[in-house]
Amino acid sequence: MHPWKTSSVPDVGKFLYRHVHSLHHKSYNPTAFSGTSMHPVESTLYYSACLIAVPFGCHPTVVLACIFDCAVGAWLGHDGFQMPGNCDYFHQLHHAHFDCNYGASPVPIDKWLGTYIGDKSDLSKVWGKKAAGADVSETPVHQGPVSETNVDKVGGAKTDAGVKTKKRSASPAPAAHKEE
Structure with a gap:
């Protein structure tokens, strides 16, 4: 493939970082609440991943537990405490x-x-x-x-x-x- 062809392909990762995930990285010294400090698009994608289990007939409490785990996991992953x-x-x-x-x-x-x-x-x-x-x-x-x-x-x-x-x-x- 010609070099001009590859350079004309947009870098989706750069776009997503600049316009979506960079909000999360404004927390350069994160606290627990930095874990859920996200752009609305990122937050929607992050929490809707728990819905993947729904078509497989999982009980709704499984989905709620997954959402709860995502939130608590994000808080604990940014809290700064070392266990x-x-x-x-x-x-x-x-x-x-x-x-x-x-x-x-x-x-x-x-x-x-x-x-x-x-x-x-x-x-x-x-x-x-x-x-x-x-x-x-x-x-x-x-x-x-x-x-x-x-x-x-x-x-x-x-x-x-x-x-x-x-x-x-x-x-x-x-x-x-x-x-x-």
């Missing part, structure tokens, strides 16, 4: 950096696709065990509001030089941000 076995820490890194740790923690898809950040000392934060020289109570926070200067139009984090990075330390470095 043993809970990988909220890696999701906090996702909100701080935007271009990493997309998948669920038990599935190693981020490692396979090169979008995982974190190391063994970070795993100690997940399981509550102190690794050599690691502070288990330490949590990642983004130091200020996200602006055009530190995030590109698609949502990828930039360094001070404006170049996207793949490999970085797990804890985001404080950066100077301007209020707009």
Whole structure:
């Protein structure tokens, strides 16, 4: 296929991020309620996924339990509390950096696709065990509001030089941000 042919194909992911999911990522340092802070389109799709079970004859309470689980799961996934076995820490890194740790923690898809950040000392934060020289109570926070200067139009984090990075330390470095 010719290069002009592939470049004329719209990137649906960019469009959806910019116009729908970016609202959720305005929570650069998320709290429990950031989990359900969504664009109406995203919220409709998120909760209507529970209706997939209806054609299979499931009892309505199964659908209601699924909706309840989606809400509580979103709250717990963004609450910032670290309980043993809970990988909220890696999701906090996702909100701080935007271009990493997309998948669920038990599935190693981020490692396979090169979008995982974190190391063994970070795993100690997940399981509550102190690794050599690691502070288990330490949590990642983004130091200020996200602006055009530190995030590109698609949502990828930039360094001070404006170049996207793949490999970085797990804890985001404080950066100077301007209020707009």
